[in-house]
Amino acid sequence: MNEPSKIPAKFLKPYDPASTEDRIYSLWEKSGFFNPDHLPERNKQGEPFSIVLPPPNVTGTLHMGHAAMLAIEDIMIRYKRMKGYRTLWVPGTDHAAIATQSKVEKQIEKAEGKRRHDLGREELLKRVNAFAQESHDTIVNQVRKMGASIDWSREAFTLDQHRNLAVRTAFKTMYDLGLIYRGSKVVNWDPKGQTTISDDEIVYETRKAKLYTFKYSKDIPISISTTRPETKLGDAAIAVHPDGPRYQSYIGKEFDAVFAGEAIHVKVIADTAVEKEFGTGALGVTPAHSSIDWDMAQRHNLPMKQVIDEFARMTVGNEAIKGKKVTEARAAVVEWLKAEGLLEKEEDIDQNVATAERTGGIIEPLPKLQWFVGVNTPFVLAHSTIPGIASGSKTTLKEIMLQSVKSRAITIIPDRFERVYFNWIENLRDWCISRQIWYGHRIPVWYKEISNLKSEISKSGTATAGESEVYVGIEAPIGEGWSQDEDTLDTWFSSGLWTFSTLGWPRSAEASQGKPDDFSLFHPTSVLETGYDIIFFWVARMILMTGCLIGEVPFKTVYLHGLVRDGKGRKMSKSLDNIIDPLDMIAKYGADATRLSLIIGTGPGNDMKLSEDKVKGYKNFSNKIWNITRFILSAAAGERFGSTDVPAITYDPAFKAWSSVELAHIKVLNDLIAEVSKEMDEFKFYLVGEKLYHYIWHELADKILEESKSILSGDDLQARTSRIQFLLHSLNTSLRLIHPFMPYVTEEIWQEMENTHLLIVEEWPRA
RNA sequence: GCGCGAUUAGCUCAGUUGGUAGAGCAACUCUUUUACACAGAGAAGGUCGCAGGUUCAAGUCCUGCAUCGCGCACCA
Numbered sequence: 001m002n003e004p005s006k007i008p009a010k011f012l013k014p015y016d017p018a019s020t021e022d023r024i025y026s027l028w029e030k031s032g033f034f035n036p037d038h039l040p041e042r043n044k045q046g047e048p049f050s051i052v053l054p055p056p057n058v059t060g061t062l063h064m065g066h067a068a069m070l071a072i073e074d075i076m077i078r079y080k081r082m083k084g085y086r087t088l089w090v091p092g093t094d095h096a097a098i099a100t101q102s103k104v105e106k107q108i109e110k111a112e113g114k115r116r117h118d119l120g121r122e123e124l125l126k127r128v129n130a131f132a133q134e135s136h137d138t139i140v141n142q143v144r145k146m147g148a149s150i151d152w153s154r155e156a157f158t159l160d161q162h163r164n165l166a167v168r169t170a171f172k173t174m175y176d177l178g179l180i181y182r183g184s185k186v187v188n189w190d191p192k193g194q195t196t197i198s199d200d201e202i203v204y205e206t207r208k209a210k211l212y213t214f215k216y217s218k219d220i221p222i223s224i225s226t227t228r229p230e231t232k233l234g235d236a237a238i239a240v241h242p243d244g245p246r247y248q249s250y251i252g253k254e255f256d257a258v259f260a261g262e263a264i265h266v267k268v269i270a271d272t273a274v275e276k277e278f279g280t281g282a283l284g285v286t287p288a289h290s291s292i293d294w295d296m297a298q299r300h301n302l303p304m305k306q307v308i309d310e311f312a313r314m315t316v317g318n319e320a321i322k323g324k325k326v327t328e329a330r331a332a333v334v335e336w337l338k339a340e341g342l343l344e345k346e347e348d349i350d351q352n353v354a355t356a357e358r359t360g361g362i363i364e365p366l367p368k369l370q371w372f373v374g375v376n377t378p379f380v381l382a383h384s385t386i387p388g389i390a391s392g393s394k395t396t397l398k399e400i401m402l403q404s405v406k407s408r409a410i411t412i413i414p415d416r417f418e419r420v421y422f423n424w425i426e427n428l429r430d431w432c433i434s435r436q437i438w439y440g441h442r443i444p445v446w447y448k449e450i451s452n453l454k455s456e457i458s459k460s461g462t463a464t465a466g467e468s469e470v471y472v473g474i475e476a477p478i479g480e481g482w483s484q485d486e487d488t489l490d491t492w493f494s495s496g497l498w499t500f501s502t503l504g505w506p507r508s509a510e511a512s513q514g515k516p517d518d519f520s521l522f523h524p525t526s527v528l529e530t531g532y533d534i535i536f537f538w539v540a541r542m543i544l545m546t547g548c549l550i551g552e553v554p555f556k557t558v559y560l561h562g563l564v565r566d567g568k569g570r571k572m573s574k575s576l577d578n579i580i581d582p583l584d585m586i587a588k589y590g591a592d593a594t595r596l597s598l599i600i601g602t603g604p605g606n607d608m609k610l611s612e613d614k615v616k617g618y619k620n621f622s623n624k625i626w627n628i629t630r631f632i633l634s635a636a637a638g639e640r641f642g643s644t645d646v647p648a649i650t651y652d653p654a655f656k657a658w659s660s661v662e663l664a665h666i667k668v669l670n671d672l673i674a675e676v677s678k679e680m681d682e683f684k685f686y687l688v689g690e691k692l693y694h695y696i697w698h699e700l701a702d703k704i705l706e707e708s709k710s711i712l713s714g715d716d717l718q719a720r721t722s723r724i725q726f727l728l729h730s731l732n733t734s735l736r737l738i739h740p741f742m743p744y745v746t747e748e749i750w751q752e753m754e755n756t757h758l759l760i761v762e763e764w765p766r767a
Numbered sequence: 768g769c770g771c772g773a774u775u776a777g778c779u780c781a782g783u784u785g786g787u788a789g790a791g792c793a794a795c796u797c798u799u800u801u802a803c804a805c806a807g808a809g810a811a812g813g814u815c816g817c818a819g820g821u822u823c824a825a826g827u828c829c830u831g832c833a834u835c836g837c838g839c840a841c842c843a
């Protein structure tokens with residue numbers, strides 16, 4: 001009884017994630033099994049399975065949402081690897097253009113009181129790059145801590161050299177297809193960030209506003225309503241609904257007035273975009289400061305006058321207005337209206353104010369010359385594997401996006417998001433891709449006499465040939481006098497290429513002819529796992545880009561996870577001070593516990609609530625597995641329970657001499673294997689996690705281990721052997737089943753039991 | 768305005784094709800028995816948001832409503 005234990009000493013203490021995890025991770029890394037080229041033969045012969053990591057923004061650190069993403073994707077990859085697939089998981093980070101630049105700009109302004117233009121393009125970029133590098137290192141460390149079995153040798157960055165080549169190639173190709181064009185229209189201008197943004201980067205905020213009803217002058221008989229009277233200095237028309245009886249007699253009439261110091265000329269037009277019931281039923285049309293009005297102006301051939309500049313200041317009006325910020329000008333216009341006796345009504349209403357997602361600036365619609373992707377432009381898709389779109393047929397980007405999902409070439413989990421996706425496509429307008437910021441991919445376009453072109457605001461829509469020479473190319477043009485477009489591309493333009501730019505596209509001549517490369521092996525990727533909040537920003541754009549440039553879908557399955565909220569269901573935020581940091585949880589309870597807490601109790605597409613207690617609970621589970629192992633290993637070693645000398649027993653996978661009790665237990669275990677294998681294939685990870693938890697704790701530990709005590713201390717050697725073989729079998733199987741969920745503790749135990757192989761490449765159990 | 772989701776035990780959630788309500792956590796009682804007190808045994812806890820309907824049978828299907836949350840559009 002006093003002889004030293006035959007099992008490793010560490011099992012005599014509780015499981016300690018802190019002294020285990022880093023050691024195990026480097027063991028995996030050294031094995032090379034994260035890389036599909038270094039997998040065992042079984043996997044190399046296997047079917048490819050690939051996931052690209054949604055690249056985290058290099059704006060700081062990872063949060064619980066990222067942790068959930070990493071846990072889910074690692075579960076898929078580990079499961080498939082065990083199933084014998086040739087698995088590839090590509091890591092990377094996203095430069096996140098606007099988000100990163102504005103973050104660094106804020107820091108610089110706070111610390112040094114300097115602005116972007118005080119530093120200049122080169123110096124600012126130096127600062128942003130340094131910040132991005134630091135963020136990157138932090139992020140990579142966090143990804144490792146989570147236990148992600150990701151192929152670091154293939155790490156990419158949306159702004160690195162190869163990705164830049166992909167961006168230039170994509171731009172040039174789409175330009176040649178007529179899908180990218182330069183045009184002047186009313187775009188979303190962010191006066192705070194000093195750049196345009198796309199429709200999707202707008203966040204609407206409900207605010208109280210006043211709706212003013214007034215006439216432009218005493219001589220104009222129609223009253224209009226607006227929340228922004230200051231824009232009315234740029235009005236070109238009064239629009240009424242063609243069916244409305246009220247203003248029929250005025251349609252076609254034209255009026256002149258001096259409005260708050262500015263001469264205006266308005267024509268009464270009929271347009272169905274006007275709602276009869278709103279306000280007075282008549283709408284003042286401001287072509288330069290509203291995209292709806294811009295559209296109307298196009299239809300009715302109205303002139304356009306810009307009255308607000310890039311800093312949201314008035315450029316015209318009387319002395320109380322000109323040069324003032326729009327909010328001050330608004331008050332001044334209202335004063336003027338009152339003084340003139342033109343104001344008829346002032347009402348409080350709720351208004352959705354458009355703000356910029358990243359800077360919070362209030363969007364000012366302004367006419368600008370920008371680059372766009374035409375989503376409704378017909379073009380010939382040379383090569384296509386998308387069902388319903390034949391190679392060489394005429395199609396549009398909208399059609400590609402629609403067809404890719406409608407045809408089931410891509411399935412979205414949960415499927416209700418397919419409707420959300422279709423709804424978005426229906427309302428989609430041309431995508432403004434140029435940004436007036438410095439951090440990002442420079443637009444691969446060069447001009448001669450660029451200064452003329454920049455100041456030009458043409459109504460025709462596209463840059464006119466002859467006024468200036470435009471060169472679009474992958475490389476800079478040869479010759480004198482060319483200057484490159486100052487603007488950069490929307491960050492989502494480069495992330496849209498992510499599923500194939502990370503796999504070597506565009507391929508060099510050698511790569512496309514020789515042996516299979518990453519692109520031919522792993523594209524389309526198998527699964528895209530991401531948050532439902534970026535379905536438009538990213539998922540849709542990837543489908544658009546891939547369909548257009550490659551003629552394929554980027555992935556076969558989209559698995560959407562929800563937001564991670566705090567225990568009370570609130571969004572985690574600094575101001576609420578309710579952020580749960582993944583690294584803290586890992587340090588306190590281990591990565592396995594953290595992972596499990598993010599999986600169990602939440603289905604795809606649903607937000608999840610996370611509390612520290614939940615993580616703690618799964619830490620106890622890690623320790624439970626640890627102690628189950630201790631019990632089984634000592635039993636097999638012949639320690640305790642026996643009054644006589646009993647031989648040590650080693651696991652025999654081919655063991656057949658089962659007692660009847662064991663046969664019943666084997667059936668339960670086999671049923672479990674069949675069940676969870678099916679659910680793994682159906683992406684029901686939350687169910688699998690819960691079932692395995694339940695089996696290991698309440699079946700294996702509470703029932704089987706308990707009843708083993710009498711068998712093990714009994715005299716029936718045959719029954720004892722049968723029981724120990726089953727305990728070893730059940731433990732071995734359980735470790736393999738739950739490994740994708742809890743990789744560290746399972747690998748650590750596996751190393752004690754089967755020190756010749758790594759659990760990471762063991763076979764998934766078969767029933 | 769259009770659409771989506773949620774509403775089940777104190778809390779977080781399961782509940783697959785309709786067949787007498789489940790799990791985890793918390794709380795309660797007992798047990799420090801040699802795998803584990805980061806534990807075990809046990810008991811308790813729900814008119815499944817409301818109102819109708821279909822059915823032998825409804826948490827599950829249908830209709831309407833309510834509350835909360837979200838998305839899209841409008842927002843002159």
